[in-house]
Amino acid sequence: MRPAILRVILATAAVAMLALHAEAKTFRWANDGDVTSMDPYAREETFLLAFDQNFYEPLIRRDRNMKLEPGLATKWVQTSPTTWRFTLRKGVKFHDGTAFTADDVVFSFERATQPGSNVGGALATVKEVRKIDDYTVDIITDGPDPILPFDLPTVAIMSKKWCEEHNATRAADLTKKQENYATRHEDGTGPFILKVREPDVKTVLVKNPNWWGLKHEPIDIDEADFMRIANASTRVAALLSGELDMIYTVPPQDIARIKSTPHMKIWQTPELRTIFLGFDQSRPELLESSVKGKNPFMDKRVRQAFYEAIDENAIAAKVMNTYAHPTALIVGPGVNGYDAALDKRFPYDPAGAKKLLAEAGYPNGFEVGFDCPNDRYVNDAAICQAVTAMLAKIGIKADLLAQGRAKFFGKILHPHYDTSFYLLGWTPGTHDALNALTSLVQTRHGKDGVFNIGGYSNPAVDALDAQIQVELDPKRRDALIAKALGIVRDDFAYIPLHQQVVVWATRSNVDLAQTGDNFFQLRFVKMK
Amino acid sequence: MIAFIIRRLFQSVLVLLAIALIAFALFNYVGDPVSNMAGQDATPQQREALRHELGLDHSFIVQFARFVGRAAHGDFGLSYQEARPVGQIIVEKAPATLELSLVAALMALILGVPMGVYTGLHRNSFLSQVMLTGSLIGISLPTFLIGILLILVFSVTLGWLPSYGRGPVVHIGWWTTGLLTLGGWRAIILPATTLALFQMTLVMRLVRSEMIEVLRTDYIKFARARGLSRRAINFGHALKNTLVPVITITGLQLGAIIAFAIITETVFQWPGMGLMFIQAVTFADIPVMAAYLVLVGCFFVVINLVVDLLYYVVDPRLRIERRHAANV
Numbered sequence: 046m047r048p049a050i051l052r053v054i055l056a057t058a059a060v061a062m063l064a065l066h067a068e069a070k071t072f073r074w075a076n077d078g079d080v081t082s083m084d085p086y087a088r089e090e091t092f093l094l095a096f097d098q099n100f101y102e103p104l105i106r107r108d109r110n111m112k113l114e115p116g117l118a119t120k121w122v123q124t125s126p127t128t129w130r131f132t133l134r135k136g137v138k139f140h141d142g143t144a145f146t147a148d149d150v151v152f153s154f155e156r157a158t159q160p161g162s163n164v165g166g167a168l169a170t171v172k173e174v175r176k177i178d179d180y181t182v183d184i185i186t187d188g189p190d191p192i193l194p195f196d197l198p199t200v201a202i203m204s205k206k207w208c209e210e211h212n213a214t215r216a217a218d219l220t221k222k223q224e225n226y227a228t229r230h231e232d233g234t235g236p237f238i239l240k241v242r243e244p245d246v247k248t249v250l251v252k253n254p255n256w257w258g259l260k261h262e263p264i265d266i267d268e269a270d271f272m273r274i275a276n277a278s279t280r281v282a283a284l285l286s287g288e289l290d291m292i293y294t295v296p297p298q299d300i301a302r303i304k305s306t307p308h309m310k311i312w313q314t315p316e317l318r319t320i321f322l323g324f325d326q327s328r329p330e331l332l333e334s335s336v337k338g339k340n341p342f343m344d345k346r347v348r349q350a351f352y353e354a355i356d357e358n359a360i361a362a363k364v365m366n367t368y369a370h371p372t373a374l375i376v377g378p379g380v381n382g383y384d385a386a387l388d389k390r391f392p393y394d395p396a397g398a399k400k401l402l403a404e405a406g407y408p409n410g411f412e413v414g415f416d417c418p419n420d421r422y423v424n425d426a427a428i429c430q431a432v433t434a435m436l437a438k439i440g441i442k443a444d445l446l447a448q449g450r451a452k453f454f455g456k457i458l459h460p461h462y463d464t465s466f467y468l469l470g471w472t473p474g475t476h477d478a479l480n481a482l483t484s485l486v487q488t489r490h491g492k493d494g495v496f497n498i499g500g501y502s503n504p505a506v507d508a509l510d511a512q513i514q515v516e517l518d519p520k521r522r523d524a525l526i527a528k529a530l531g532i533v534r535d536d537f538a539y540i541p542l543h544q545q546v547v548v549w550a551t552r553s554n555v556d557l558a559q560t561g562d563n564f565f566q567l568r569f570v571k572m573k
Numbered sequence: 574m575i576a577f578i579i580r581r582l583f584q585s586v587l588v589l590l591a592i593a594l595i596a597f598a599l600f601n602y603v604g605d606p607v608s609n610m611a612g613q614d615a616t617p618q619q620r621e622a623l624r625h626e627l628g629l630d631h632s633f634i635v636q637f638a639r640f641v642g643r644a645a646h647g648d649f650g651l652s653y654q655e656a657r658p659v660g661q662i663i664v665e666k667a668p669a670t671l672e673l674s675l676v677a678a679l680m681a682l683i684l685g686v687p688m689g690v691y692t693g694l695h696r697n698s699f700l701s702q703v704m705l706t707g708s709l710i711g712i713s714l715p716t717f718l719i720g721i722l723l724i725l726v727f728s729v730t731l732g733w734l735p736s737y738g739r740g741p742v743v744h745i746g747w748w749t750t751g752l753l754t755l756g757g758w759r760a761i762i763l764p765a766t767t768l769a770l771f772q773m774t775l776v777m778r779l780v781r782s783e784m785i786e787v788l789r790t791d792y793i794k795f796a797r798a799r800g801l802s803r804r805a806i807n808f809g810h811a812l813k814n815t816l817v818p819v820i821t822i823t824g825l826q827l828g829a830i831i832a833f834a835i836i837t838e839t840v841f842q843w844p845g846m847g848l849m850f851i852q853a854v855t856f857a858d859i860p861v862m863a864a865y866l867v868l869v870g871c872f873f874v875v876i877n878l879v880v881d882l883l884y885y886v887v888d889p890r891l892r893i894e895r896r897h898a899a900n901v
Binding site for chain 1: 607618620621626651657729738841842844848849855857
């Protein structure tokens, strides 16, 4: 009896496996987080934006090398310093069959800047969106904005008619006690259509047979099943056991193991995100330090001493298992304005660091609080532990407080800026250096320098930022950016550590486009 | 009897309020949900506006009073993370957790009781030694490690069972079940085993020691003297008398299984309430955390109440003692 049952089970399993192979073009992948919303304006988070762009498309999108290319707009020109004219693609249909026109663009940009939307930051300079005719739109900016196109890949276009029909003309509004229709449904123009949405369990997308891009860009997979698997070991196990075709994020300690398993492949590329250390340079006295009555970090020599005491090459090699690219700048390769010639780190020199500290009046070092996340960046807490040990060698006692991201950001971000010394990572959302400069370096004022947690302030950099903002000539603009980045580097405003490496793992029959912004798009996936 | 129930119900409400209060006090330490919700390019004004919309700028007392007031109407608010009503999320997740817990509890009983009986009867046999040593593993290894080991062996190496998820589910009204499909059963084996292992060990050891105890009593000796068959003695008399504490403990443990499914669910990506709770913690999703803690509190209170009532009904001695106590 029992062997008979076993035989039936095995036979069924075999049939099931054969069936899976027969409809081969189902691509299954998992991430550690779930897409929390199908609404492309719900959150400015790489994973959500990337996922939702499988069905919602922007006017301008990025190709497999992160270069801008026409999306729903076929052409864009600057007709005056404050006006960008977009020619829209004709013959595009939303998934419900409605034709895409200029009205949808006007509507979407308005929706994106209203309360409830979190992608409004990308459109901060947009003053007005004007419909010229059904397939032409003018965007009027608040002062010249030469890099507006770089902002647009974040903002997907939604259907005006659909949103109005389903009472979703605003992105999720938490004050209302009901779910927004767009949170679990979609009506985009993109290459995939949402078929099943079970939050936290399974999300199924199917190929859009009427996609406008199919002619020059065939989609290889018919169906894509997304699963959330939060536990890193389980995620890797599911890939190794053949239940998945791709996973990301890949835990660093499992990379070697996946690599050595037959039929598995590791993909890697430097990420745009830069990990760096920052100091409180604005308070007259540090919040958490043994030094009273003054702020040691206002002294450039102290900042330089910290810099020279940290052996970034050792961190990259040991803590990051070589999956890191040491850097001297606050932006990395792939970011517009990055200058490889400038990207030279100052040497590791603990003896020199000690001397600098003594010159600054701290021959015996001092004690300072050190804030660090433990679940935000790759091996973040381990990096901080290494830094703490390295600083101890020059007599600095860093009191490390490594905590979860919600606690960490609650402490160090606006409005408290409650930190003396911290680790942070930054990806310029626009892929342009100006975003890093205005967010991290510019003097805190209004919406400038919101993430300038240490309160660094340098009039020279502020002046450069203002110039970069309005400079229309790309060459001159790059030169200005380089100048600003150089000042930040030589002033030891931050201690840039490294760019992380984006690591994805797939079965070896999968081909895809991996980009440094960790923006995974299904339209590039091919399965052999 | 009715006075007893009313008293207990009143106490239960107090307990739930206390749980809610403690939970709420803890939320001050989980971090700032606003930093998770607003994007990196959000302005300080947008952050403030969001904080105000969520009512996070009010004092602790006001926030707590509002929460209790709404919860009394069954409204737990909107999840910060998913922007959906918390009640709806919990209704979606509850079947997965309850099914897993039930299967695990049954597994623990069905395997644990016979093993306990066997080891109680044949104390020195080789098999008993094996079972007892094996049960040490069940007690001493942490759940997540057992889960990972099972995945490694049965999913990665042997490829027999799925390593994550619930498999295909069937919808019956608002309830979803994985127990009607082969895939669902395949998916539940590993997590249920993981969750059941500790309870199984507990049941087995409990039955064993009770058996040993009961077998020493006089009435068993008399039964033997009367010449009853071994079968009748062991199962008809001995086992029956060991089961009272086993049933109590299992009942109480059911609450623990539901509450501690958190770890098992995390390891196996089982889409239940435990996983939901862990994910809410990392996001500082206060409405979900609050609702979950109150709900688990409810489970415990109800289970305890039922067990108490059962005691009262089953064991006549309790009633008598109570009356005496009241007279004193």
